[in-house]
Amino acid sequence: MTEKAIPEKNLTFVEKELEVKSQGKAKETQKQRHTYSFDEAFKASLEYFQGDELAARVWVSKYALKDSHGKIYERTPDDMHRRLASEIWRIEKKYPGPISYDELFELMRNFRYIVPQGSPMTGIGNNFQIASLSNCFVIGHEGPADSYGGIMKVDQEQVQLMKRRGGVGHDLSHIRPTGSPVLNSALSSTGVVPFMERYSNSTREVAQDGRRGALMLSISIKHPDAERFIDAKLETGKITGANVSVRISDEFMQAVVDGTPFIQQYPIHSDSPTFTREIDARTLWQKIVHNAWKSAEPGVLFWDTVTGESVADSYSDLGFRTVSTNPCGEIPLCPYDSCRLLAINLYSYVDEPFTRQARFNWEKFRKHVGLAQRMMDDIIDLELEKVEAILDKIYADPEDEELKRVEINLWKNIKKKALEGRRTGVGITAEGDMLAALGLRYGSENAIDFSVEVHKTIALEAYRSSVKMARERGPFQIFDFNREKDNPFINRLAREDPGLIEEMKQHGRRNISLLTIAPTGTTSLMTQTTSG
Template sequence: MKDAILEIDFENQEIPEYSASEPTFQLKPYQYDEVLEKAMLYFRGDELAANVWINKYALKDSHGNIYELTPDDMHRRMAREIARIEKKYRNPESEQDIYELFTHFKYLVPQGGSMAGIGNNFQFSSLSNCFVIGNEADSYGAILKTDEEQVQLMKRRGGVGHDLSYIRPKGSPVMNSALTATGIVPFMERYSNSTREVAQDGRRGALMLSLSIKHPDAEDFIDAKMDSQKVTGANVSIRIDKEFMEAVQRGLPYWQQYPIDSEHPEIRKEIDAGKLWQKIVHNGWKSAEPGILFWDTIIKESIPDCYEDLGFKTASTNPCGEIPLCPYDSCRLLAINLFSYVKHPFTSEAYFDFDLFAAHVRTAVRVLDDIIDLEIEKIDRIIDKINNDKETPEIKSVELNLWEKVKAKCVEGRRTGLGITGEGDMLAALGLRYGTQEATDFAVKTHKTLALEAYRSSVILARERGAFPVYESDRENTNPFIQRIKQSDPLLYEDMLTYGRRNISLLTIAPTGTTSLMTQTTSGIEPAFMVSYKRRRKINPQDKMASEHFNDEVGDAWEEYNVFHHQFMNWMKKNGYDTENAAHLEAEQLEEIFQKSPYYKATANDVDWVNKVKMQGAIQNWVDHSISVTVNVPNHVPESLISELYIEAWKSGCKGVTVYRDGSRSGVLVSEDNSQKDDEKPAKPAETSAPERPRSLNANVIRFQNNHERWIAVIGIHQEKPYEIFTGRCEDSFPILSYVNSGWVIKNKNEEGKSRYDFQYEDKDGFKVTIEGLSRCFNPEYWNYAKLISGMLRHDMPILALLNVVANLNLDDESLNTWKNGVVRALTKYVPDGTKPADNICPDCTSPTLVYEEGCLICKSCGHTKCS
C-alpha cells in the first residue's frame, strides 16, 4: 500500500505519479485502528478527514467490517466499476484515466451514495443522493403510502422530499368518523417521526417537506417548527409564487384555496399577504426556517417540466433544496474541485486553467452517465431482493412498486447532478475577494463554462449512446435555460437539435460538507466559514514547553491554540508566515495577518450579504437545477434585513434562499461570549444535600458514537438539572431508545420490593407507553458506576468538575473505558447552563463546532451532517 500513501505537493498542484498496481481490497476486514493510521497518513495527519472517510465512505459490510485501507482503494474501486460501464459504449475512458481524476479528491469527487455504494455488493443500497415522492390523492391510504415510501427510500440511504399541498386544510369535511380534517401539521409530525426512526450507517435520514403558500394551512405550516420539539426530523420550505410576492410588494390581499391548482376550488379565503410575509420573515430570523422556494422561477426554468405530461412535473425538492424533482425521480451527485484548477495559487502568477477544467467537465458528465447505469443495476438488485424476500406479495407491493417507478424515471430521464466545491478557495487563490463584483463576474464565467461544456458532453453522449428516451427538441425550444445556451453557443444548440441530449437535466450545486473536509477546501459555492478555530488541550505536567492559558475548576492546566483552514494555511506559507508559530499567536496578532489575506472580509459572517444573494442569482442562470447555499448574518441584525435578502433573492432569479442568523437555531455554533468575569460567576456551594428523587423524572435520550459503536444515554432531569444518568451501547438497550428523544424515568418496586426504573414515552398518537426494567438494559457494572456518578449529580457537583473526575478514572477494562467516554460525551452537552442539551454541541462528538452552511448543519470537528 505504499503507492497509495504518497505525499502530495498541494502547493504546486502537481498530479502525483501512480502505478497501475492492484488495490489492496481483501475479503478479510482490516482493524479500525489500522485503517485510521493509514487514512491519517493519506490525509497528511488530518484526523477529521480520515474519520469522515472511514465512517461514511470506506467499503463496509452490514456488520461494520472495513475492507479498504485508504481512500486510494475506494478510488480504485469506483474507477474499476465506471470503466466496466465505459466498455459498453464507443470511445471508452480507461480505468487509469478515471482513477487519476479521482485520486486524492483533487478533480472529480462522486458524492455520498456513489462513493459508499459503487462496487459495494455487501449492501442493498442506492447510489442516488436524493429522491422526491408523492401523489395527489388526499386520503389516509395515500398519506400512509407516502410514509412507507419515504421509509423504504431512506433505508437505502436516500434523502427524500415531498410536497403536502394535496392534503386538505384543517376543518374541511371528511367522510369518516372524524367528520373534519386535521390539516397539515399532524402529518408533518408523522413524516418527521418516520425520518427519525430510520438509521443510515450512524446518521438519521434527511427529509424535506414543502407546501404551497396558496394552501389555506400555509400559516400553520410556517409556524410548525417554532416549537423546537416538533417536526425535528425534517427541513421545511414554503413554495412562494409570483402573485404572492407582488401582493407583498404592493400591499394587496392574496387568495388561498384548496385544491391549490383547481379552477373551481372547494375552499377560498382572502388573507393579508404582508402580514403572512412578516411571519415568514420573523420565523426565518428566529430559526432559519421555513426555507423559501420561489416556485414560479423553479417551474419556468425547469427543463424536465417541458415533459410534464409524461410525468416530469416538479413536485418538491430534496432535503437541502438543490434538486427540484418530479415524483419518483432521483439524482446522483458529483462535485468538481475548483481550487485544483488554479495554477500557482496565492501568487501574482495565479490563473485558472479553463482548458483543463472544460476537458474534465466533459469527462465528469460521462462518469455521471455511467453512474446512472450502475444505479439501474443497483435498483435491479434491490427489486430482485424484494421479490425473493419471504414476505407476502401484499406486504411487499408498496416497496416493489416504488422501486419500479424510480427505475422507470431513471431510465426515461437519465438525470444527473454535476456541481462544484472549493469556490471560495478558488477565488481567494486568484486574489479575488468573495462578494466583490470582480469575484462574482469570475464565478459566473466559471459556471457558464461548466454549463456549456456539460451540455456539450451530453450531446456527444447522445450521439454515441442515444438521447434520453423521452427527448423531443420542440418541447424545450422556449425554455429560458435552453435559450441561454442557444445565445451563448449556437453550434452547440444546433448539435443538440440534431443528436438530442443524453440527460434531461445535468447541473446543481449541492452541499459538499463532508466532501470538502476530504478535499480540504471551502464547501460548494460558500466562502470560508472561518479561517481559524480555537482549540484546547490539557497540559501534561511533564510538558515544560507548553503555554498555560487557564486552569479549570479542578486545577488542570489547559493550553489554547489556533487551527487553520487548509488553504488559509497555504496562503500563509506562500507569504512567508510560520504556521507553527501562528498556532500560538494571540487573537490581535492573528488578526493582523488575516487582514492581509484574500480571506479578509470574505468569510461567512463578513461578506456583503446582499452581494452574496446577487452572486447566487447570477450563478443560478447557469445551473439548470438549483443551488444549496446559506446567507450567514450576525445575531444582531434586524428582521427587516431578512426581508430585504428574501426580496433580493427573488428579484435576482434565485430559486430558493436560506438565511441563517448566528445563534438562531438550536444545535448551531454561536459566537463565544467571554464577557462574564471570574468574580461574577456563581460561587460553589459550601455544603450540598441531594434533593429527594420524585417517583417520575423528565428524561432526555441522547445518542452518540464511540468509535464505530452506537451509544445512548438517558439523563434524568430534576429541578432543571441533570439528576441521574444511565448509558450504554444501543445494541444492549431497548430498541425504542434508538429514536425516542424524551420521556420519563419512573422509579417503581419489583415483586421482591427492590427498586426498578421504568422508561415511559409518548408515542405518535399521544398514548403513553411504558417499558419496564430500564436498569436491566445496561451492563450491571455500568449500572453501578452510573449510581456513583448520579450521586455526584444529585449533590450538585459542578458538571465540569464531575467530567474531569470521570475522564481521569483509571479503568483497565477497555469496555469500561469506552463507557466512561460515553458518560463524558453525554454530560458535556449540559455544561453551558446545566439544564438542557447545549445549543452549540455536535450530537456525535459533543464539540461546540456545528456550523450552518449550504442549507445544512455540519460539525467542523467530526464531520457530522445529514447531507452528503
C-alpha cells in the same frame, strides 16, 4: 495511458472463482480480502490526509468499504478510488471511446478534480449493502391523494427510500386543510401539521449506517394551511426530523409588494375550489421572514422561477412536473425522479495558487467538466443495476406479495424515471478557495464576474458532453427539442453557443437535466477545502 488488468465485474469485497473439477462439476470458492481495524485504517488515512484528523475520521467512518459486522476493507481513499474507477470503467467499456481505468483513477485520486458525493462514493462497487446510489428522491402522486390511503402510501415510500440511503422530499399541498369536512368518524380534517409530525417521526426511526434519514416537506403558499405549516417547527422538539420549505408564487410576491389581499384555496390548482380564504399577503410574508430569522426555517422556494427555468418541466405532461425538492433544496424533482451528485474541485484548476503568477487552467477545466458529465451518466447505469438488485431482494423476501406491493411499485417507478430522463447532478466545491488562490476577494465585482464565467463554462461543457453522448449512446428516451425550445435556460445556452444547440437538435441530449449546486460539507473535508 496503459489500462490496468482488472476484473470485468466488480469483486471488491470477495473474489469468486469457478474451479472446474475433473468430473465436470463447478465448485464456487471464495477468497476473502484483507480487512483492517478502525485504528489501522485511521492511522493510514491520517497519513494520506497529511495529519488532518477530522478528514481521516470522517472518511473511515462514512466512506471506507465495510460490512455489517464492522469489518473495514479499505485502508485509505486510494483503495476507495480504485473501487470507483473499476466500476465506472466497467460501464465505460460498453460505449464507444471509453475513458481508461487509469484516467478515471487519476481524476478522482486525492479528491483532486472529480468527487462523487455521498451515496455514489459509498455505494459504487459495494456489495455489502443493497442500497441505492442516488443521493435524493422526490415522491408523490399525480392525481388526488388526500385520503389516508394516499398519505400512508407516501409514508411507506419515504421509509423504504431512506432505508436504502436516500434523502427524500415530498409536498403536502394535496392534503385537505384544517376543518375541511370528511366522511369518516372525525367529521373534519386535521390539516397538514399532524402529518408533518408523522413524516418527521418516520425519518427519525430510519437508521442509515450511523446517521438518520433526511427529509424535505414543502407546501404551496396558496394552501390554506400554509401559515400553520410555517409555524409548525417553532415549538421545541416538534418536527425535528424534517426540513420545511414554502413554495412561493409570483402572484403572492406581487401581493406583498402591492399590499393587496391574496386568495388561498384548496385544491390549490382547481378552477372550482371547495375552500377559499383571503389573507393579508404582507403579514404572512413578514411571518415567514421572522420565523426564518428565529429558527432558520421555513426555507423559501420561488416556485414559478424554479419551474420556469426547469428543462425537465418541458416534459411535465409526460410525468416530469416538478412538485418538491430534495432535503437540501438544490434539486427540484417530479415524483419518483432521483439524482446522483458529483462535485468538481475548483481549487485544483488554479496553477501556481496564491502567487502573482496564479492563473485558472481553462483548458483542463473544460475537458474535466465533460468527463465529469460522462462519469455521471455511467453512474446512472450503475444505479439501474442497484435498483435491479433491490427489486430482486424484495422479490426474494419471504413476506406476502401484498406486503411488498408498495415497495415493488416504488422501485419500478424510480427505474422508469431514471431510464426516461437519466438526470445528473454535476456541481462544484471550493469556489471560495479558487477565488482566494487567484487573488480575488470573495464578493467583489471581479470575483463575481469570474465565477459567472466558471459556471457558464460548466453549463456549456456539461451540455456539450451530454449531446456528444447522445450521438454515441442515444438520447434520453423522451427527448423532444420542440418541447424545450422556449425554455429560458436552453435559450441562454443557445445565445452563448448556437452550434451546440444545432447539434442538440440533430442528435438529442443524453440527460434531461444536468447541473446543481449541492452542499459539500463532508466532501469539502475530503478535498480539504472550504465548503462552497
